[in-house]
Amino acid sequence: MITEACIRGRALPEYFRAVLGNLDQFCCNYRVEPHEIAEHLFNGTAITRSLFHTQFNVPGPDESFTGWKTIIVVLDEKYEREYMSYIERIREEGRDANPFFCLMGISVVSLSEGKATLAMTVRDDMLNGEGYLQGGMFTALADEAMVLAIYSVLKKDQVLATISESTNFLRGAGPGDKILAEGRVIKTGRRVAFAESDLTLEGSDAIISRSSAAFAISTHSPRP
Numbered sequence: 572m573i574t575e576a577c578i579r580g581r582a583l584p585e586y587f588r589a590v591l592g593n594l595d596q597f598c599c600n601y602r603v604e605p606h607e608i609a610e611h612l613f614n615g616t617a618i619t620r621s622l623f624h625t626q627f628n629v630p631g632p633d634e635s636f637t638g639w640k641t642i643i644v645v646l647d648e649k650y651e652r653e654y655m656s657y658i659e660r661i662r663e664e665g666r667d668a669n670p671f672f673c674l675m676g677i678s679v680v681s682l683s684e685g686k687a688t689l690a691m692t693v694r695d696d697m698l699n700g701e702g703y704l705q706g707g708m709f710t711a712l713a714d715e716a717m718v719l720a721i722y723s724v725l726k727k728d729q730v731l732a733t734i735s736e737s738t739n740f741l742r743g744a745g746p747g748d749k750i751l752a753e754g755r756v757i758k759t760g761r762r763v764a765f766a767e768s769d770l771t772l773e774g775s776d777a778i779i780s781r782s783s784a785a786f787a788i789s790t791h792s793p794r795p
Contacts, residue, residue: 657730658682658722669715675708677715685756687719690773693748703743704750710738713768713782716754721764721786724756728790731764736784742777749773762788 660668666678680688691712699705750770757765770780
Protein backbone atom coordinates (compact mmCIF):
# COMPACT_ATOMS: atom_id res chain seq x y z
CA MET A 572 0.00 0.00 0.00
CA ILE A 573 2.86 2.37 0.80
CA THR A 574 4.49 1.54 -2.51
CA GLU A 575 1.33 2.20 -4.50
CA ALA A 576 0.75 5.56 -2.85
CA CYS A 577 4.34 6.61 -3.43
CA ILE A 578 4.52 5.50 -7.03
CA ARG A 579 1.33 7.36 -7.81
CA GLY A 580 3.31 10.34 -6.62
CA ARG A 581 0.93 12.27 -4.46
CA ALA A 582 2.10 10.88 -1.12
CA LEU A 583 5.79 10.83 -2.00
CA PRO A 584 6.98 13.97 -0.14
CA GLU A 585 4.88 13.07 2.91
CA TYR A 586 6.41 9.59 2.87
CA PHE A 587 9.92 11.07 2.82
CA ARG A 588 9.14 13.43 5.65
CA ALA A 589 7.76 10.57 7.72
CA VAL A 590 11.04 8.70 7.28
CA LEU A 591 13.13 11.75 8.06
CA GLY A 592 11.04 12.67 11.07
CA ASN A 593 11.77 9.45 12.97
CA LEU A 594 13.35 6.58 11.09
CA ASP A 595 13.08 4.10 13.96
CA GLN A 596 9.42 4.87 14.58
CA PHE A 597 8.65 4.68 10.87
CA CYS A 598 10.21 1.21 10.61
CA CYS A 599 8.32 0.10 13.70
CA ASN A 600 4.96 1.41 12.45
CA TYR A 601 5.26 -0.24 9.05
CA ARG A 602 7.21 -3.30 10.21
CA VAL A 603 10.09 -2.79 7.82
CA GLU A 604 13.83 -2.79 8.25
CA PRO A 605 15.80 0.33 7.22
CA HIS A 606 17.24 -1.47 4.20
CA GLU A 607 13.72 -2.28 3.00
CA ILE A 608 12.69 1.36 2.59
CA ALA A 609 13.84 1.34 -1.04
CA GLU A 610 11.59 -1.64 -1.74
CA HIS A 611 8.62 0.34 -0.47
CA LEU A 612 9.51 3.14 -2.87
CA PHE A 613 10.43 1.27 -6.02
CA ASN A 614 9.40 -2.36 -5.50
CA GLY A 615 12.98 -3.50 -4.91
CA THR A 616 13.97 -3.92 -8.56
CA ALA A 617 17.51 -4.08 -9.85
CA ILE A 618 17.01 -0.55 -11.11
CA THR A 619 16.28 0.49 -7.54
CA ARG A 620 19.56 -0.88 -6.30
CA SER A 621 21.50 0.66 -9.17
CA LEU A 622 19.79 4.01 -8.69
CA PHE A 623 20.40 4.13 -4.97
CA HIS A 624 23.94 2.76 -4.89
CA THR A 625 25.38 4.22 -8.10
CA GLN A 626 23.60 7.42 -9.05
CA PHE A 627 23.31 8.70 -5.48
CA ASN A 628 26.62 7.23 -4.32
CA VAL A 629 25.49 6.39 -0.79
CA PRO A 630 26.10 3.42 1.52
CA GLY A 631 24.36 0.13 0.85
CA PRO A 632 21.55 -1.26 3.02
CA ASP A 633 23.91 -3.35 5.11
CA GLU A 634 26.08 -0.43 6.20
CA SER A 635 24.07 1.98 8.32
CA PHE A 636 20.81 3.77 8.96
CA THR A 637 22.58 6.99 8.06
CA GLY A 638 23.06 5.82 4.49
CA TRP A 639 19.38 5.33 3.97
CA LYS A 640 18.56 8.60 5.64
CA THR A 641 20.93 10.27 3.16
CA ILE A 642 19.10 8.58 0.29
CA ILE A 643 15.76 9.89 1.47
CA VAL A 644 17.15 13.44 1.71
CA VAL A 645 18.51 13.26 -1.84
CA LEU A 646 15.27 11.88 -3.25
CA ASP A 647 13.18 14.39 -1.32
CA GLU A 648 15.11 17.23 -3.00
CA LYS A 649 14.84 15.50 -6.38
CA TYR A 650 11.08 15.00 -6.29
CA GLU A 651 9.99 18.01 -4.25
CA ARG A 652 10.13 20.14 -7.42
CA GLU A 653 7.27 18.09 -8.84
CA TYR A 654 5.04 19.38 -6.05
CA MET A 655 6.01 23.03 -6.30
CA SER A 656 3.58 25.45 -7.91
CA TYR A 657 4.66 27.42 -10.98
CA ILE A 658 5.14 30.58 -8.92
CA GLU A 659 7.31 28.70 -6.40
CA ARG A 660 9.50 27.34 -9.18
CA ILE A 661 9.83 30.81 -10.71
CA ARG A 662 10.92 32.25 -7.37
CA GLU A 663 13.44 29.47 -6.85
CA GLU A 664 14.76 28.91 -10.38
CA GLY A 665 14.01 32.13 -12.25
CA ARG A 666 13.79 31.74 -16.03
CA ASP A 667 14.83 28.09 -15.84
CA ALA A 668 11.34 27.25 -14.56
CA ASN A 669 9.84 28.20 -17.93
CA PRO A 670 11.28 26.73 -21.17
CA PHE A 671 9.82 29.61 -23.22
CA PHE A 672 11.71 32.09 -21.04
CA CYS A 673 14.94 30.23 -21.79
CA LEU A 674 14.19 30.11 -25.51
CA MET A 675 13.42 33.82 -25.77
CA GLY A 676 15.95 35.05 -23.21
CA ILE A 677 13.21 36.38 -20.93
CA SER A 678 14.19 37.22 -17.36
CA VAL A 679 12.09 37.90 -14.28
CA VAL A 680 12.73 41.46 -13.11
CA SER A 681 10.29 41.62 -10.22
CA LEU A 682 7.42 39.68 -8.74
CA SER A 683 5.00 40.81 -6.07
CA GLU A 684 1.37 40.18 -5.18
CA GLY A 685 -0.72 40.85 -8.26
CA LYS A 686 2.14 42.23 -10.32
CA ALA A 687 5.07 40.89 -12.37
CA THR A 688 7.71 42.48 -14.59
CA LEU A 689 9.64 40.60 -17.27
CA ALA A 690 12.47 41.73 -19.53
CA MET A 691 13.52 40.60 -23.01
CA THR A 692 16.14 41.89 -25.43
CA VAL A 693 15.12 41.84 -29.08
CA ARG A 694 17.28 39.51 -31.19
CA ASP A 695 17.63 39.34 -34.97
CA ASP A 696 15.80 36.01 -35.08
CA MET A 697 12.74 37.66 -33.51
CA LEU A 698 12.27 40.17 -36.32
CA ASN A 699 9.72 40.19 -39.11
CA GLY A 700 10.54 40.85 -42.76
CA GLU A 701 10.51 44.62 -42.20
CA GLY A 702 13.15 44.50 -39.49
CA TYR A 703 10.89 45.03 -36.48
CA LEU A 704 9.99 42.72 -33.60
CA GLN A 705 7.33 40.32 -34.85
CA GLY A 706 3.91 41.24 -33.47
CA GLY A 707 3.26 37.89 -31.85
CA MET A 708 6.27 38.42 -29.60
CA PHE A 709 4.64 41.49 -28.05
CA THR A 710 1.58 39.43 -27.21
CA ALA A 711 3.55 36.43 -25.99
CA LEU A 712 5.69 38.53 -23.64
CA ALA A 713 2.63 40.36 -22.32
CA ASP A 714 0.82 37.05 -21.85
CA GLU A 715 3.65 35.63 -19.76
CA ALA A 716 3.75 38.76 -17.57
CA MET A 717 0.00 38.64 -16.97
CA VAL A 718 0.04 34.93 -16.19
CA LEU A 719 2.86 35.36 -13.68
CA ALA A 720 1.04 38.26 -12.02
CA ILE A 721 -2.12 36.17 -11.64
CA TYR A 722 -0.27 33.14 -10.32
CA SER A 723 1.07 35.33 -7.51
CA VAL A 724 -2.47 35.55 -6.07
CA LEU A 725 -3.72 32.03 -6.83
CA LYS A 726 -3.81 29.03 -4.54
CA LYS A 727 -1.10 26.42 -5.00
CA ASP A 728 -3.37 23.91 -6.73
CA GLN A 729 -4.87 26.41 -9.18
CA VAL A 730 -3.79 26.71 -12.81
CA LEU A 731 -4.55 29.07 -15.69
CA ALA A 732 -5.56 28.80 -19.33
CA THR A 733 -5.99 31.81 -21.63
CA ILE A 734 -9.58 32.42 -22.74
CA SER A 735 -9.08 35.54 -24.85
CA GLU A 736 -6.41 38.17 -25.35
CA SER A 737 -6.10 41.40 -27.33
CA THR A 738 -3.13 43.66 -27.99
CA ASN A 739 -2.93 47.25 -29.18
CA PHE A 740 0.38 48.04 -30.92
CA LEU A 741 1.54 51.61 -30.43
CA ARG A 742 5.09 51.50 -31.81
CA GLY A 743 7.70 49.01 -32.92
CA ALA A 744 10.90 47.64 -31.41
CA GLY A 745 14.13 46.74 -33.16
CA PRO A 746 17.29 44.66 -32.65
CA GLY A 747 19.00 45.30 -29.33
CA ASP A 748 15.99 46.99 -27.73
CA LYS A 749 15.32 45.79 -24.19
CA ILE A 750 11.60 45.46 -23.56
CA LEU A 751 10.00 45.49 -20.13
CA ALA A 752 6.59 43.86 -19.72
CA GLU A 753 4.60 44.75 -16.62
CA GLY A 754 1.68 42.44 -15.92
CA ARG A 755 -0.95 43.36 -13.36
CA VAL A 756 -4.08 41.68 -12.07
CA ILE A 757 -7.30 43.58 -12.68
CA LYS A 758 -9.75 41.17 -11.09
CA THR A 759 -9.94 37.53 -10.05
CA GLY A 760 -13.06 35.45 -9.47
CA ARG A 761 -13.62 31.80 -8.68
CA ARG A 762 -13.28 30.71 -12.29
CA VAL A 763 -11.97 33.68 -14.31
CA ALA A 764 -9.16 36.20 -13.87
CA PHE A 765 -8.55 39.41 -15.80
CA ALA A 766 -5.22 41.15 -16.31
CA GLU A 767 -3.42 43.81 -18.34
CA SER A 768 0.16 44.27 -19.47
CA ASP A 769 2.05 47.30 -20.76
CA LEU A 770 5.28 46.93 -22.72
CA THR A 771 7.88 49.69 -22.62
CA LEU A 772 11.47 50.10 -23.74
CA GLU A 773 14.06 50.21 -20.97
CA GLY A 774 14.76 53.79 -19.99
CA SER A 775 11.47 55.10 -21.36
CA ASP A 776 7.96 55.40 -19.94
CA ALA A 777 6.40 55.39 -23.40
CA ILE A 778 4.12 52.38 -23.86
CA ILE A 779 4.81 50.45 -27.06
CA SER A 780 1.93 47.97 -26.65
CA ARG A 781 -0.92 47.25 -24.25
CA SER A 782 -2.56 43.87 -23.84
CA SER A 783 -5.57 42.67 -21.88
CA ALA A 784 -6.73 39.12 -21.35
CA ALA A 785 -9.13 36.81 -19.56
CA PHE A 786 -7.92 33.53 -18.07
CA ALA A 787 -9.81 30.45 -16.90
CA ILE A 788 -8.94 29.28 -13.38
CA SER A 789 -9.11 25.60 -12.56
CA THR A 790 -7.62 23.20 -10.05
CA HIS A 791 -5.47 20.16 -10.62
CA SER A 792 -3.72 17.43 -8.70
CA PRO A 793 0.08 17.35 -8.33
CA ARG A 794 1.84 15.91 -11.35
CA PRO A 795 2.49 12.16 -11.11
